[in-house]
Amino acid sequence: MSILVTGGAGYIGSHTCIELLESDYDLVVLDNLSNSSVESIRRVENITGKSIKFYKADLLNRNEVEQVFIENTIEAVIHFAGLKAVGESVHKPLQYYQNNISGTIILCETMEKYGVYNMVFSSSATVYGLQQQVPLSEELPIKATNPYGRTKLMIEEILRDLYNSNNSWSIALLRYFNPVGAHPSGLIGEDPNGIPNNLIPFISQVAVGKLSCLNIFGNDYDTKDGTGIRDYIHVVDLAYGHIKALEKVLSSSGVDAYNLGTGKGYSVLEMIRSFEKASGRNIPYEIVGRRTGDIAISYADPSKAIAELKWIAKKGIKEMCEDSWRWQLHNPNGYKTETKVLRVT
Numbered sequence: 001m002s003i004l005v006t007g008g009a010g011y012i013g014s015h016t017c018i019e020l021l022e023s024d025y026d027l028v029v030l031d032n033l034s035n036s037s038v039e040s041i042r043r044v045e046n047i048t049g050k051s052i053k054f055y056k057a058d059l060l061n062r063n064e065v066e067q068v069f070i071e072n073t074i075e076a077v078i079h080f081a082g083l084k085a086v087g088e089s090v091h092k093p094l095q096y097y098q099n100n101i102s103g104t105i106i107l108c109e110t111m112e113k114y115g116v117y118n119m120v121f122s123s124s125a126t127v128y129g130l131q132q133q134v135p136l137s138e139e140l141p142i143k144a145t146n147p148y149g150r151t152k153l154m155i156e157e158i159l160r161d162l163y164n165s166n167n168s169w170s171i172a173l174l175r176y177f178n179p180v181g182a183h184p185s186g187l188i189g190e191d192p193n194g195i196p197n198n199l200i201p202f203i204s205q206v207a208v209g210k211l212s213c214l215n216i217f218g219n220d221y222d223t224k225d226g227t228g229i230r231d232y233i234h235v236v237d238l239a240y241g242h243i244k245a246l247e248k249v250l251s252s253s254g255v256d257a258y259n260l261g262t263g264k265g266y267s268v269l270e271m272i273r274s275f276e277k278a279s280g281r282n283i284p285y286e287i288v289g290r291r292t293g294d295i296a297i298s299y300a301d302p303s304k305a306i307a308e309l310k311w312i313a314k315k316g317i318k319e320m321c322e323d324s325w326r327w328q329l330h331n332p333n334g335y336k337t338e339t340k341v342l343r344v345t
């Protein structure tokens, strides 16, 4: 019996593959490599000393997806595959709806055909949209503010409908807050294409000298220092959350949403200071106008995941910044960088 990981070559997927292999699951990874490199899989195999069966396949290609289910006995699916850039989704909504929603529908149809009803899905805190109160808890109404967020919201609804149609389904909807950091080996991490959209990858590239200055998007929010506050979560903690969610879906049925966050919020300026300490580098920055669509404060109420999944985030911003920096320093060109040291843990 194997766990199928869609999008397993990507940032969060590759870290989750490590946790799965270390928990002795057999893995099959399906990824079209549209935003990743098979080098991440090679490095996961190096870190763990275990092998992964990899399919370069597209969720939109029903035959390719079906082939995976024909050739393997799949017990559960961890479904990461999707496009994730908020700004791009505004310009290319159809591409996002087709890739994320149609891809998920084809995956679920194939799962039903092969009698596989267990799924852990990558949702996002973006489904909370703009709320009046923090911390954000799972009972709040969901209302996304951009096409990317709407794909997550719609997929959550589709998966709820699926469970209502057939109670054999067992589904965890994991709402990630702001994933950052990298595996402590420094061998795998986030490898954005082009100029990063997200804060920590941008800061990392300023620290390593690839970019000259960080633009801070507004210092006039109603927060402690005027800059935006987010719940940054170490990707290794997040990855481990998938093991706990998988254990839950394998042992029960139903559909449930869980926040995966730390419950603590840090401002942009706090993250800059922490990164400067971790890297020993100065991060020049400039205050510019607010970014359209940004909210002032977002952080999780993680108590449901703590109570029901027995999962809690353990790593703080010091480790987040140190591990992001190690990955950036040793891999200035991401997965295109040759590795000199393997199996460092």
Ligand code: NAD
Binding pocket: 006, 007, 008, 009, 010, 011, 012, 013, 030, 031, 032, 033, 034, 035, 036, 037, 057, 058, 059, 060, 079, 080, 081, 082, 083, 084, 099, 103, 122, 123, 124, 125, 176, 177, 178, 179
């Ligand atoms: P990522 O881009 O690194 O990984 C996604 C992977 O899916 C990539 O390897 C890509 O090649 C693959 N993929 C995309 N479309 C595919 C398709 N049609 N068929 C097969 N493979 C396909 O992104 P990530 O940061 O690892 O995010 C993983 C999941 O978590 C995504 O669904 C994302 O929306 C969600 N998420 C991410 C964040 C974040 O900040 N990184 C936050 C919340 C939710």
Ligand code: WQD
Binding pocket: 084, 086, 123, 124, 125, 126, 177, 178, 179, 197, 198, 199, 200, 202, 214, 215, 216, 217, 218, 227, 228, 229, 230, 268, 291, 294
């Ligand atoms: C964090 C803070 C910015 C970059 C996004 C998606 C969300 C989710 C995670 C997938 C904010 C500020 C940022 C920069 C800055 N992804 N910032 N200068 O916007 O919370 O969430 O990624 O589901 O859907 O929207 O993350 O890292 O972009 O921003 O000042 O160059 O850093 O304004 O306050 P965000 P982020």
